Amino acid sequence: MKFDVSHDGAVCIVKVIGSIDGTTSQELQDTLGKLLGPDRKNMVIDCTELSYTSSAGLRVLLGGVKDSRRMGGDLRLAAVQAGVRKVLSLSGFDSILKIYPDASVATQSFAA
Amino acid sequence: MNPHAHTSSLPPEGAGPPRGGSSAVTMQTKKRIAVVIGAGSVKCAAGIGLAKVLAREGIAIDLLVGASGGSMFAAVMAQGLPHEETTELVSQLWTRDLTSQRDNRAMLSALLPRMFGFDEKFGMKSDALVMQRLQAVFGNSRIEGTKTQLLITATDFHTGEQVVFSRGKLTDAIRASISIPFIFKPWTFDGRTYIDGFMSDPLPVGPAVREGADIIIAMGFDSPMQENISSPTRFAFQLSSIMNNNLQRARFAFHNAAHHGEVIAIVPEFEQRVRLFDTAKIPYIIEEGERATEAILPQLHRMLAQGERSLAAVA
Numbered sequence A: 001m002k003f004d005v006s007h008d009g010a011v012c013i014v015k016v017i018g019s020i021d022g023t024t025s026q027e028l029q030d031t032l033g034k035l036l037g038p039d040r041k042n043m044v045i046d047c048t049e050l051s052y053t054s055s056a057g058l059r060v061l062l063g064g065v066k067d068s069r070r071m072g073g074d075l076r077l078a079a080v081q082a083g084v085r086k087v088l089s090l091s092g093f094d095s096i097l098k099i100y101p102d103a104s105v106a107t108q109s110f111a112a
Numbered sequence B: 001m002n003p004h005a006h007t008s009s010l011p012p013e014g015a016g017p018p019r020g021g022s023s024a025v026t027m028q029t030k031k032r033i034a035v036v037i038g039a040g041s042v043k044c045a046a047g048i049g050l051a052k053v054l055a056r057e058g059i060a061i062d063l064l065v066g067a068s069g070g071s072m073f074a075a076v077m078a079q080g081l082p083h084e085e086t087t088e089l090v091s092q093l094w095t096r097d098l099t100s101q102r103d104n105r106a107m108l109s110a111l112l113p114r115m116f117g118f119d120e121k122f123g124m125k126s127d128a129l130v131m132q133r134l135q136a137v138f139g140n141s142r143i144e145g146t147k148t149q150l151l152i153t154a155t156d157f158h159t160g161e162q163v164v165f166s167r168g169k170l171t172d173a174i175r176a177s178i179s180i181p182f183i184f185k186p187w188t189f190d191g192r193t194y195i196d197g198f199m200s201d202p203l204p205v206g207p208a209v210r211e212g213a214d215i216i217i218a219m220g221f222d223s224p225m226q227e228n229i230s231s232p233t234r235f236a237f238q239l240s241s242i243m244n245n246n247l248q249r250a251r252f253a254f255h256n257a258a259h260h261g262e263v264i265a266i267v268p269e270f271e272q273r274v275r276l277f278d279t280a281k282i283p284y285i286i287e288e289g290e291r292a293t294e295a296i297l298p299q300l301h302r303m304l305a306q307g308e309r310s311l312a313a314v315a
Helices: A025-035 A055-070 A082-090 A103-109 B024-029 B041-056 B069-077 B083-093 B104-111 B128-138 B170-177 B206-210 B232-258 B279-314
Strands: A002-008 A011-020 A042-046 A050-053 A074-078 B033-037 B063-067 B149-156 B162-165 B187-189 B192-195 B215-219 B262-266
Touching: A002 A025, A011 A025, A011 A055, A011 A103, A025 A055, A042 A055, A042 A103, A050 A055, A050 A082, A050 B279, A055 A074, A055 B232, A055 B262, A074 A103, A082 B232, A082 B262, B033 B041, B033 B069, B041 B069, B041 B083, B041 B215, B041 B279, B063 B069, B063 B206, B069 B083, B069 B149, B069 B170, B083 B128, B083 B279, B128 B170, B149 B170, B149 B206, B162 B170, B170 B187, B170 B192, B206 B215, B206 B232, B215 B279, B232 B262, B262 B279
Parallel strands: A011 A042, A011 A050, A042 A074, B033 B063, B033 B215, B063 B149, B215 B262
Antiparallel strands: A002 A011, B149 B162, B149 B192, B187 B192
8 A cells, every 4th residue: 555645735635545454554544643633634535546445444544534523624535436435335434424526626625 | 041042152262263164374374254244135145256266265264154144145155065066055045936925824914913813923925935945955954063153143023132143053043034024924942033133233243253253254235225116015125125224334334443353345246136036146146246255355365464474473
């Protein structure tokens, strides 16, 4: 798994490349922990190249959502591929996460 | 209380070696792999596809858990038979004529309850053929005698709680687990009455978590929505599907959040519509199960390899 981190104004965009599971989730958790802060509480996870997530990945995403919302921001998903979307749907996580068609729309959603 | 039904007294993790299903891969990784097959009638045959792929990859299943239709398929898979034979057996078990015999007395009791007496043993269809088929396939085999450790879930009709069968006659546990509401009457044995396993959890990951499985491969199925509501039965099925799907999401979300290890969800996609008794589509369903399992193989291998690395570090 690789990350590509960029910023658009106050929004941090993390493109996750590969898959999130028990072997990689800690790395993502550490990355989110470093990036999220009171001054950077809005985040977009660009899932264009995220091929898969297991329960470990879901837990990290949920943790990121909780942390960002606790700070008054949000963590939003963009370009979720079919396989990941199925897991989000089966686990009901799609009911608590905001999901957008691409990173640009997700980033703009913070301005709305 | 039924001595074979448990909700909290299962053997603790590591209490004993898995039956027969242990393999070189399991020994190397020390990671216990559980496969959970959720409710889904004939779609549960996708579990055979899952097992085929795992066997091909040399990955042994340590524990099988099944609910409702999944209990039947898990029970056959737990026998450790060749996949062709497993497919043949489930094809014999689950056919449309299972629901061909109406239970006239039950229907009359629903229409005229005072005259015919209505009670909890209500089901519109006779279960005689179901029991005949289960008996033919499983005979007097017991859950604790299967080659791979097996757990079957049902729901206590009076309390609504999930019940996990880890011992006892396979026919009783499966019959209890497939007591589809309104269709087959609840099943009573050893003083307790059970309804379909999906009523408490359509995808019972919980028992695998409790058993200490490190990697849980959970194959779940959404209940289909009715194309039209043209009969009371379809109306009942529609309500059942709505509740089932929402319950599945809620329970699965909880288990995802609660489990210390990995829950790998597999949701086979069926482009062809698969109805409750589309037994003729079993080969197609197995193929889709294989396809869906192959999609998660890279992650599964990586997790197993991580276990090997951890062991090497300890050594």
